[in-house]
Amino acid sequence: MNIKTFKGEKFPLELHKVRVVQKLNFPPLKRRVKSLQEAGYNMFLLKNDDIFLDMLTDSGVNAMSDNQIAAMNQADDSYAGSATYFRLEKVVLEFFNKKYFLPTHQGRACEHILAKVFVKPGNAVPMNYHFTTTKAHITEVGGVVEQFFLNEALISDSKNPFKGNMDLSLLEDYLDKHAANVPFVRMEAGTNLIGGQPWSLDNYEKVSKICRDHHILLVLDASLLSDNLYFIKTREEAYKDASIKEILTKISDLSDIIYFSARKLSFSRGGGIVTSNLAAYEAMRPLVPLYEGFLTYGGMSIREMEAMAVGLNETYDFDIISQGPIFIKYMVDELDKLGVPVVKPAGGLGCHLDVAKFIPHVNHHQYPAEALGSALYLVGGIRGMERGTLSEQRDSLGVEPESEVELLRLALPRRVFTMSQIKYAIDRIYWLYQHRELIGGLEWVMEPEVLRFFYGTLRPIGGWENKLIKVLKKDLGQEE
Numbered sequence: 001m002n003i004k005t006f007k008g009e010k011f012p013l014e015l016h017k018v019r020v021v022q023k024l025n026f027p028p029l030k031r032r033v034k035s036l037q038e039a040g041y042n043m044f045l046l047k048n049d050d051i052f053l054d055m056l057t058d059s060g061v062n063a064m065s066d067n068q069i070a071a072m073n074q075a076d077d078s079y080a081g082s083a084t085y086f087r088l089e090k091v092v093l094e095f096f097n098k099k100y101f102l103p104t105h106q107g108r109a110c111e112h113i114l115a116k117v118f119v120k121p122g123n124a125v126p127m128n129y130h131f132t133t134t135k136a137h138i139t140e141v142g143g144v145v146e147q148f149f150l151n152e153a154l155i156s157d158s159k160n161p162f163k164g165n166m167d168l169s170l171l172e173d174y175l176d177k178h179a180a181n182v183p184f185v186r187m188e189a190g191t192n193l194i195g196g197q198p199w200s201l202d203n204y205e206k207v208s209k210i211c212r213d214h215h216i217l218l219v220l221d222a223s224l225l226s227d228n229l230y231f232i233k234t235r236e237e238a239y240k241d242a243s244i245k246e247i248l249t250k251i252s253d254l255s256d257i258i259y260f261s262a263r264k265l266s267f268s269r270g271g272g273i274v275t276s277n278l279a280a281y282e283a284m285r286p287l288v289p290l291y292e293g294f295l296t297y298g299g300m301s302i303r304e305m306e307a308m309a310v311g312l313n314e315t316y317d318f319d320i321i322s323q324g325p326i327f328i329k330y331m332v333d334e335l336d337k338l339g340v341p342v343v344k345p346a347g348g349l350g351c352h353l354d355v356a357k358f359i360p361h362v363n364h365h366q367y368p369a370e371a372l373g374s375a376l377y378l379v380g381g382i383r384g385m386e387r388g389t390l391s392e393q394r395d396s397l398g399v400e401p402e403s404e405v406e407l408l409r410l411a412l413p414r415r416v417f418t419m420s421q422i423k424y425a426i427d428r429i430y431w432l433y434q435h436r437e438l439i440g441g442l443e444w445v446m447e448p449e450v451l452r453f454f455y456g457t458l459r460p461i462g463g464w465e466n467k468l469i470k471v472l473k474k475d476l477g478q479e480e
């Protein structure tokens with residue numbers, strides 16, 4: 001919750017206490033320089049022992065509740081038909097108000113199944129915005145992604161509370177012409193790549209109607225649904241008095257198929273697909289034992305399944321789902337006050353720096369967001385995630401598309417960081433902003449063909465990092 005102090009200061013307050021802690025390393029500058037070189041300037045290749053604040057993602061690293069940990073100890077193991085699975089199935093089906101559940105090992109496994117079952121070569125999948133793994137699975141089977149986002153979705157300095165909305169007229173026009181070539185429409189809750197931006201329930205309802213009018217399935221990616229639920233309740237007038245459960249049921253009823261990464265939704269691990277459409281369920285079901293594991297675990301451990309069941313039930317609790325968004329808003333607002341370009345309004349998932357404005361002198365093909373990520377790691381031992389051109393994929397001719405946005409995402413895994421750690425991150429980002437002219441671009445050393453951002457290696461162009469380190473030592477009196 002947010003409080004206002006007697007002196008008039010406003011800040012978010014943690015509604016949880018810390019009972020288990022993990023010691024963190026603060027790697028000295030010399031070590032950070034070496035780790036970054038060893039990691040080929042790729043944030044994914046850094047070792048977390050060499051990181052002070054790991055803001056790479058909130059995926060699978062949110063802090064679990066005492067009840068989740070307790071449930072994990074009650075897990076019942078069995079290759080087929082474990083009591084744990086049936087506990088989970090009951091919770092999932094109640095949560096989404098659907099009839100059938102297919103468990104998977106994580107979110108992208110659902111995308112794999114959906115793409116394999118529904119997308120044929122040449123098909124197009126319209127969506128509010130793509131996610132990296134979603135797009136990779138659709139293109140892998142010969143399909144293409146069509147994005148119908150609002151113009152404002154890509155404008156970082158915006159007041160639009162629902163930048164994740166689908167552009168309804170673009171969707172309708174497209175379906176009027178191409179419905180026969182569209183296996184499903186996909187909406188992503190808490191739209192990840194544009195800064196964790198939500199859509200409104202009003203927009204979702206209209207998307208659903210357009211899909212029904214065209215007899216096309218509506219698929220919801222619910223990985224970041226808990227943030228989106230929070231934003232519907234706090235930003236959409238019509239739902240301010242609705243309970244989270246009521247909003248959730250309405251969303252579920254408008255969706256034909258819902259899938260999710262439980263590494264995000266439910267603060268656990270694993271994933272799954274739900275539907276009440278028997279034909280769709282039967283078409284997808286054979287792929288679970290083939291790629292994931294038997295139908296009563298789908299590649300998940302029983303401990304993960306128990307934690308997911310409790311985590312989903314905790315999603316009904318407004319205090320729990322508001323923790324992320326209010327701390328993210330604090331970080332965004334403070335940076336904004338300091339003039340640092342950030343994605344506004346604050347979304348879910350994390351604080352997103354607008355790199356195109358932060359270092360406009362570094363062009364798309366020199367991967368500015370990864371370069372800024374490298375610089376922030378050097379400066380503060382903080383790891384963020386590039387969300388820009390590096391996360392794109394070359395086309396069949398090898399041409400590299402320029403990403404519509406260049407963001408550095410600083411994820412705030414829920415309940416993990418303290419206020420002083422967030423203040424520290426704000427300070428280091430501010431320092432970097434004051435010295436932004438020192439940051440240069442990156443070039444490839446080794447570039448993989450698919451999902452290159454995960455394990456490709458790079459190097460700084462022209463040795464800019466040395467100058468940055470020199471000024472950093474002088475200004476912040478860094479070690480050695």
Ligand code: F0G
Nearest residue numbers: 057059106107108131133192223261263
């Ligand atoms: N959909 C969305 C919206 C996601 O954010 C993710 C993962 C996935 C699908 C895939 O799920 O990782 O369980 O296979 N996002 C992570 C992130 C990787 O860091 O934002 P997964």
